[in-house]
Amino acid sequence: MLDLSKIVEPDRVRREAYTDPAVFDVEMQRIHESVWIYCGHQSQIPKVGDYYQVQIGRQPMLMVRGKDNQVHVLYNRCPHRGNMMCGDRHGNTGEQFRCSYHAWTFHHDGKLKNIPMMESGYAGTRVNKDSPELSMKRAARVESYRGFVFASLAKDGPDLKTFLGKSIVAFDDMCDRAPEGEVEVVPNCFRVIQHSNWKLFMENQIDALHPSVTHQSTGRAAHEVEKQIAKKAKAGEALSYHMLSAFATVTIDKWDNFQTINYPYGHCILAGYMGLRPQDPDTKAYDKIMIKAYGQKRFEEIVGVNIHHVLVYPGLSVQSPLQQLRAVRPLGVDRTLTEIWHFRLKGAPEAIYRRSLAYYNLVNSPATLINADDLENFWKCHQGLSSDGGDWVSFARHHGHDIEKDGSVSSAPNQGTSEAPMRNQMKAWAKYMSA
Amino acid sequence: MKAQYEVEQFLYKQSDLLDTKRWQDWIDLFAPDGIYWMPPAPEYKTWDGQPAIFAEDRNLMTVRMNRVLHPDAWSQRPLWETNHVVSNVAIQKESGKEVVVKSRFHMMELRRDDVRHFAGSYLHTLAKTKTGYKIKLQRVDMANAQAAYDYVLQVWV
Secondary structure, three states, X not given: OOOHHHOEEOOEEEOHHHHOHHHHHHHHHHHHOOOXXXXXXXXXXXXXXXXXXXXXXXXXXXXXXXXXXXXXXXXXXXXXXXXXXXOOOEEEOOOOEEXXXXXXXXXXXXXXEEOOOHHHHHOOOOOOOOOHHHOXXXXXXXXXXXXXXXXXXXXXXXXXXXXXXXXXXXXXXHHHOOOOOOEEEOOOOEEEEEOOOHHHHXXXXXXXXXXXHHOHHHHHHXXXXXXXXXXXXXXXXXXXXXHHHHHHHOOHHHHHHOEEEEOHHHOEEXXXXXXXXXXXXXXXXXXXXXXXXXXXXXXXXXXXXXXXXEEEOOOEEEEHHHOEEEXXXXXEOOEEEEEEEEEEEOOOOHHXXXXXXXXXXXXXXXXXXXXXXXHHHHHHXXXXXXXXXXXXXXXXXXXXXXXXXXXXXXOOOOOOOOOHHHHHHHHHHHHHHOO | OHHHHHHHHHHHHHHHHHHOOOHHHHHOOEXXXXXXXXXXXXXXXXXXXXXXXXXXXXXXXXXXXXXXXXOOOHHHOOOOEXXXXXXXXXXXXXXXXXXXXXXXXXXXXXXXXXXXXXXXEEEEEEEEEOOEEEEEEEEEEEHHHHOOEOOOOOOXX
């Protein structure tokens, strides 16, 4: 393996960071299996015994709702012979976990409940009911913020709030937009596999330079149809395909108007608004409910939050104004799963849910008109990086112009396409890897 | 028997339009308010207001067609080949106005050097019009949708 300290330079990165299986193993161990990783939302498991499988680094885990209403995160493994405890991706385990191999049972917190004929079978052995190694192993730490559950497999490290830092705005912005201050999951997960290293996804999410190149075909097609619809529409009616056509109408130079703000641990906020607040009747009805719930002043603050995307490094991308979230699960050095969820703003009118649902279906479904071209680029990037055609990936755009202030690094005004987020991610990556 | 024959011919024609990439002709098989719908799971009862892999009216179908035809639709270069087989055609309901028909499909796709298979069932609600059948709703339950999507669908199945 290449010397880890030689992989990252301030404005460029060695290709092995993306393609070397040995590097992948180290990053799983030192990053994904150490830091806070998003498991899921509490509303995915409303009833006692409800569980979801979740992959943290290379570790298959279970997120389960216990009798005390507590959410537990456990290794999906029976301590007896190592049998996977739950084979289904999600479900309800009832009163207890029961292994399908020898019927050992466990409480929802992982503690051993019973072993068939334990007294006769284990008398005089090293094993008794209180042996800790006979319980299902728990994630070292589990914490929630506004219903979003995270786990860390390392005992030590910053607490969740410290780790999230300013990126915590992702969850505040999403929940605050609900008149009841909470969101609940829409029970469907689009799971998409990309044939590339996971880091390419994290870089692309806040890459303001790519949309008008990668997605222009969809942007133009949507813009054409949008114009046809607008001709027939009544006033105030036409939101139509703005979320798609923006990829063509916002030309490459205009993306510089966005701004990225980059934080310790690799997190990033892409500020800039997609213009999804027209003065149509649906938005007005929603505004009225929000003002009633929060008062005029607080309402203005909430809807004035100017965020397009928040990245929680290394594995989460949140689009809070549209209530969607993508969790990144690395499956191998060249294979990555993204799990894409949509949330409903509690107390908001149906029309507001439908607006963001349209984005979820059009942009994030497997028939996506947008993501398809990203997936193509990811695959092509990984192919190119696997070759001997060059050793480096360049992140030099606007390097040296970033503005450092109070521990954050912002792209300079009118430099929204700066590769500052990638530089910041790889800086955090290098720090983790040298630990 | 006449309806059975006509419906079968209609389904064969629809799949042939996909395999020969005659997108506009394919879209024109739909009624003005027709919907093409692929739910994420079999238990979905309606396309309206639900997560969906596809839930498209003719406007969105037109966006999709124009996008695929655009020279810079990167993931669509080179164009792929598909081959649909439609079978097990069974009329479930028939009235003077419409026919509900279920069928099974199997599609082979060649993309670059890779061959993939997609399979499932169609449930067509067809309106009887003066110019023949028009699709009011086409529900597509694709078995592959149960697994992680190790592919991206770009046109209709």
